[in-house]
Structures are given as structure tokens and as C-alpha cells.
Amino acid sequence: MSRAAKLDVALIAATRFQAPEDVDWSTDAEGPEALIEFAGRACYETFDKPNPRTATNAAYVRHIMEVGHAALFEHATATMYIRGISRAATHEFLRHRHFSFSQLSQRFTHDEPTVVLPPAIAEDEELSRLMLNAAQDLAFIHDDLLGALEEKLGTNPLATRQARQAARYVLPAATESRMVVTGNYRTWRHFIAARATEHADVELRTLAIECLRLLRVEAPTAFGDFDISTLADGTEMATSPYVAEF
Amino acid sequence: MSRAAKLDVALIAATRFQAPEDVDWSTDAEGPEALIEFAGRACYETFDKPNPRTATNAAYVRHIMEVGHAALFEHATATMYIRGISRAATHEFLRHRHFSFSQLSQRFTHDEPTVVLPPAIAEDEELSRLMLNAAQDLAFIHDDLLGALEEKLGTNPLATRQARQAARYVLPAATESRMVVTGNYRTWRHFIAARATEHADVELRTLAIECLRLLRVEAPTAFGDFDISTLADGTEMATSPYVAEF
């Protein structure tokens, strides 16, 4: 049987911020949320905080959400390193064009492929075994194809690449992939709003919720409007009054 | 054995152009290439064609390429309907973020999936049989999984969708997909430059060359700088002196 991979997400890069020394302003937050406030105040030069109701960083950031000044969220970015995601899910994920993706190539890597079981299958022992056995069979067929192609095409680097490229066509959509994904907060918020809804694909929904949890550690207010709840089937979803689904 | 699908590309939509009546200008081309010239002349109000060397539409469009005013190519668009493309290839194609894609969903459709054989396999009878048999086996496993999941999850529309969504994880990267793809000429030129090179994936390279041929019928000058040549293995490639590969 092939091995089943589990989703693993790490926040590996984020925004560090240092206000210009000659601007007479300070705030009660750091990093991305301080930058968002700075950029907002720079539009109106309200560094002296004339409005007492938005004098704290949290109040200011929430105000931005309320008035829909979403462009300010573009200044802060976060990068995730994602493992244990299926090619089926990355195929959908790539539709979110504002992210920057660096994905594990299937043409250059070597190990026996592991697979990601969709939740509806993972929770059933028999179906899991069925899928893992199928994946194992495909791994053998993949190796047979690769061997035959290498014999046929030769072993110079270009031929090797073409052989790998052709052989991978037999691998299933469940094949595990890995990716480095960078996006600004507007894009992450939009992704979560679109993919954490009840009707979304469960694998991407689980990923969206996991990213949300990591982003909240980094920026509790900028992602604090999302409400996470548990559905009847035990999976989670998240919604916000401040971001449209599409 | 599963059925192997062949690439089929049709140009289904393009730019229709009508110059404003009160601008004293006409040209010896129509549609997209006339629009590109109009937009270029609008930047400098040279509707009277002060430069005799760029007085024809073809000379003007070539001049735009030479000076690198690529933004003008964004005004013309073309839409392709592509069938017989593998999910392996659409996964790569989606990386070209400036296109608009509408792709056949695997969650809602019904027929037995056909597959696209990568060229290195298609030209070998034995390897083709190996892959088509594997695809057939996967189609059976897919149906088994789907049946078991439907039994388990029930048959309301949401459950049916979740069952389909999970079952498709076993389908191979070779599975045929179909898509409607719209892009402006700058994007199409960039796609061709990136994917029609010798080192590109053969399935996408074949697609890029096919799109190039269709675009040339529509706009012989705007895509006339690409030179198509045949490689030692019988496949084709295309390059232009006016577009960078990346």
C-alpha cells in the first residue's frame, strides 16, 4: 500500500515593519497590522489620530474592514509552506491568481509518491485501503513506464526529463504535492472567504481554516472577523461579514 | 481499455472593431490588428500617419513589436475552446495567470473519463496499451468508490457532490479535460513564447503551436514574428525575436 500524507502547514515568512523615524506616530501593534495602519494614515496624514474612536490599532484595522478600504490589506504579506496537499487540491488552489506559488515538480523528483486521501475516504478504512492499493499499483505502473521510456529515449538530461514527464500522467489526482505560497492579506482574506464556506471542497476548506489559524497568530485583528464553526459532519467552516464569497 | 482523446482547439471568439466616426483615419486591416494600430496612434494622435514607413497596418504593428510597446497588444483578445487536453497539462496552463479559464468540472460530469496520452507514450503501441489499461482499471475503481460513497453519504445534492469530489482523487493526471480560455494578445504571445520552446512540456508545446496557427489566421502580423520549426523527434517548436521566454 502507498503511504497517506497528512496536511502540514507552516507560516515561514511574514512582514516586518519599521515606521520612518521622522513621522511623529506610534501604535500599539507591530509588523503587518502596524503597517496597514501606517498606510491608511498616510492617505490622509492623520498620524496625530484625530479620531479618538480609531486611536488603537485594532479599532483602526476594524474600521478599514467596515468601510471596505481593502487595498490597505495588500501591504502585508504572509508565506506558507504546505505539505500533504493533493494535486487535485493544488489544481484548484492555482485558480487564485493573486498568490505566488512555487510547487514541487513531478518532473525532477524521485521518491515513491505518497497520496492524500480526501476526508470522505480517509474516515472509512475499507475505502482508504482501496485507494491506497490503487495508488500502489499506479506507482508500479509509473515505474514500469519510466523504465521503458528511459530505455527508449536514452539517458541524457532532456530525455530523462521527457520520460519523467510522460510517466507522471499515470499518477492519480490524490498524489501528494508540496508548495510555497505567498500572498498579501487581501488575497489570503479572499481565499479564506471563498474556500472556507460550507459548500467548498473539503480538502481546500481544511487548508483555508488551517491558514486562517496561523494568520490569526500573526495578525489577530486583520483576520479576527472570521468566525469558525463546526458542521454536522465534524469539519469546520469560516465566514466573515466583511468579505464576499466570490 | 479507456479511450484516448486527441487535442482539438477552436478559436470561438475574437475582437470586432469599429473606429469612431469622427476620427479622420482608416487603415488596411480589420478587427484586432486595426484596433492595436488605433490604440497606438491614439497615444500620440498620429492619425494622419506622419511617418510614411509605418503607414500600413502591418508596418505599424511590426514597429510596435520592435520598440516593445507590448501594452498595445492587450486591447485585442481571443478565446479558444480546447478539448483533448490532460489534467496534467491544464495544471501547468493555469499558472499563466493573465488568462481567463472556464474548465470542465470533475465534480458534476458523468461519462466514463477518456485520457490524453503524452506523445512519448502515444507513439509506442505497448506503452499506450499499458496506460489505457491502467486508466480503465482506475475508471472501475472510481465507480466503485463513487458507489460506496453515495451509499454512505446519501443522495442529496451536497452529498452527491462530495462523493464525486472524493472519488475523482483516484483519476490519473492523463484524464481528459476541456476548457474555454480567453486572453489578450500580449498574454497569448507570452504563453506561446514560454511554452513553444524546445525545453517545454510536449503536450503544452503542441497546444501552444496549435493556438499560434489559429491566431495567425486572425492576426497574421501580430503573430507573424514567430518562426515555427520541426525538431529531430518530429515535434514542432516556435520562437520570436520579440518576446522573452519568461
Added chain:
Amino acid sequence: MSRAAKLDVALIAATRFQAPEDVDWSTDAEGPEALIEFAGRACYETFDKPNPRTATNAAYVRHIMEVGHAALFEHATATMYIRGISRAATHEFLRHRHFSFSQLSQRFTHDEPTVVLPPAIAEDEELSRLMLNAAQDLAFIHDDLLGALEEKLGTNPLATRQARQAARYVLPAATESRMVVTGNYRTWRHFIAARATEHADVELRTLAIECLRLLRVEAPTAFGDFDISTLADGTEMATSPYVAEF
């Protein structure tokens, strides 16, 4: 006094569509709206119209709006030629990044600049005269600067360009500009939603309403959800239940 320019918008390019001959489908609309329906049906291969409630093109396109499948609107495009727009307004317009713009250059053109009066000034004869006289004075200063710079820098093409480039810094934001603007329907819908609201800049609001009127002739359903109303000050606004403002 300088001359005041009036807003003038013409739809000069749009999407022409021809369904592939081997797809058994026809519809009761043409061009962009037929393409949108085709792309939607291609996602689920529902060319046989299994749902009688969306059997007409208008019903199908409205259904797309209701379910928020906005990506389908990206396949149709429209190009406007806009004259009588101020540099103040084009500066805002350029923020809409999904459009393609070709704008009249201030570095290469020659005539005495005309200006666009903001509505609040245009409706007052005395204020209009004040602004038109100021613009006339600036035109003289511009010519003085240009003459002095040309004398100083010389008259080779690069020097001439630098002289023009520097002299134009004295021109007011009201200076008339002209541009060719291409966008897909999703972008046009977003632009109208953002700029036709009550709180938007009046010059851009007027432009957005004018574009909406022209797009409706081309695509009565795809822009039919916008409701145009007249404000107390006689200007117009438009809103739709299907597009968010930001």
C-alpha cells in the same frame, strides 16, 4: 480663456462569438452574452439545457449573477475610446488594474491643452471663467518653459522630449486627456459598481454611467442588473445587488 472639453465616450471594440460547429447547442443571444453562456455550459457540459428555468440566454446570465460565478464574465470584453476626461480623473481610473489603458501622451503632443471642468465648477459661470483663465495662464507659462528649455537643452529628439516632459509639470489636473480602455465584463462591472455610487468622484461617476449605458446596448442582460437613479443635485448614480462596491 482655454477651451472646456466635454466627455465623449464611444464603444469601439467588442467580442464577436462563433460556437464550435460540432457542439449541439444554440441560444437566443449573440456575441458576448452567448459566449458567457457557452463558457458556463462548458464547465458542466449542459449544452442540452437540462434546467428549463435557465433555458434562455437571459435567464442563464442572470443565474450566473445570482450564484456569483463572476469568472464567466471575464470571457467578454469591450473597448471604449474616451475623450474629454481630465488628468485628475485618469489618475484615479488607472487604479483599476485589470483594465488595459493606452493614454494620450503629454510628452509628444502639440496643441494648446484644453481642460475638463469638474461639474461643481462647470455649473457656475464665474468659477468656470476663473478656472479657464487660470488654465490659459498656465498654457502661456507652459510655452515659456518649453521655449526656454528647448533653447537650453537643444533640439535633438531626446532633448525635445525632456523639455516637453519638464514643461508639462505646470499643467493643471484639469488638463484634458484621451484614452483607449479595454476591459472584460467582470472588470467593467466592478468599475461601475465602485465608481457609480453616490460617494464617488462626480467626473468618474459620470464616466461610469456613460460606459454602463453603452455596455447595455451591447449586453442588455449582463449589465441589466444595474439600476440608474438621479440624485438631488441632478447627477446620476447606479447600483446592483450583484456586485460589491469594493
Added chain:
Amino acid sequence: MSRAAKLDVALIAATRFQAPEDVDWSTDAEGPEALIEFAGRACYETFDKPNPRTATNAAYVRHIMEVGHAALFEHATATMYIRGISRAATHEFLRHRHFSFSQLSQRFTHDEPTVVLPPAIAEDEELSRLMLNAAQDLAFIHDDLLGALEEKLGTNPLATRQARQAARYVLPAATESRMVVTGNYRTWRHFIAARATEHADVELRTLAIECLRLLRVEAPTAFGDFDISTLADGTEMATSPYVAEF
């Protein structure tokens, strides 16, 4: 006379990076350049540095440039706070659609506007005086218009905004603006390549060179391929063999 503002650019935000603990890899750089290497190695899982020629971070990053894997540069971002830039220059700058901009609004701010003199004028005392006097006259006319409009439209917030919005049409392109600008390294590299060339507008060229200098402190290799040289007129330009101009 109005006051002339000087260009002032500060790097206020950048990428902070922490490799995942369970990946057996380290490098001899930090922050953005370490992230770029990590993302590149993640595509092929070459964390063990199999190629000794790219074992240092600098060698790896230069290799990325050479092979044109520009997408990796998208993971690192930098934010600048720019003051002393003219509205003429920001109008051009906004064309670079991949940046995120937050710009000082002319509708909400109060002080007497300062102006940015284009270099060809700044170096000439008489022409400077001519432009600064014109700007001063326009500031008076602006205040007259604003006063008259406020009297006419009333002083509720919406009316005040409309009055400011209309009055600013008389302000010259030289008017000083300020902006917070965020972009990833691919975008910054493209901006510098496009705007630091000999033929570019001098104000934007100066800005591009200034940004390049700040980015080099942050990422000496990722911006180390640009060569800065001084032109006959004393201004600077920069070019790289690895980025196309357009």
C-alpha cells in the same frame, strides 16, 4: 513662492523568514534571499544542495536569474514610503499594476501644496522661480475656488469633499504627493529595469535608482545584477543583463 519638495524614500517593510524546523537545510543568508532559495529548493527538494556550484545563497540566487526562474522572486516583498514625488510621476508609476499603492488623497488634506520641480527646471534658477511662482498663484486660485465652492455647496462632509475635489483640478502636475508602495522583488526588478533606462522620465528614473540602492542593502544579490552608471548630464541610470526593459 511655493516650496519645492525633495525626493525622500524609506524602506519601511520587508520580508522576515524562518525556515520550517523539520526541513534539514540552512543557508548563509537571511530574510528575503533565504526565502527565495528555500522556495527554489522546495520545487525540486534539493535541500541537501546536490550541486556544489550553487551551494551558497548568492550562487543559488544568481543561478535563478540566469535560468530566468523569475517567479521565485515573487515570494520576497518590500515596502517604500515615498515623499517628494510629483503627481505627474505618480500618474506614470500607477501604470505598474503589480504594485500596491496607498497614496495621499488630495480630497482630504489641508496644507498649502508644495511642488516637485522636474530636474531640467530645478537646475535653472530662473525657470525654478517661474514654476514656483506659478504654483503659488495656483495655490491662491485653489483657495479662492475652494472658498467659493464651500460657500455654494455648504459645509456638510459630503459637500466639503466635493468642494475639495473640484478645487484640486486647478493644481499643477508638479504638486507633491506621497505614497506607500509595496511590491514583490519580481515587480521591483521589473520596475527598475523599465524606469532606470536612459530614455525614461528623469523623475521616475531617479526614484528607481533610489529604490534600487535601498533594496540592495536588504538583498545585495537579488538586486546585485543591476549596474548603475552616470550619464553625461550627471543623472544616473541602471541596467541588468537579466531583466528585459518592458
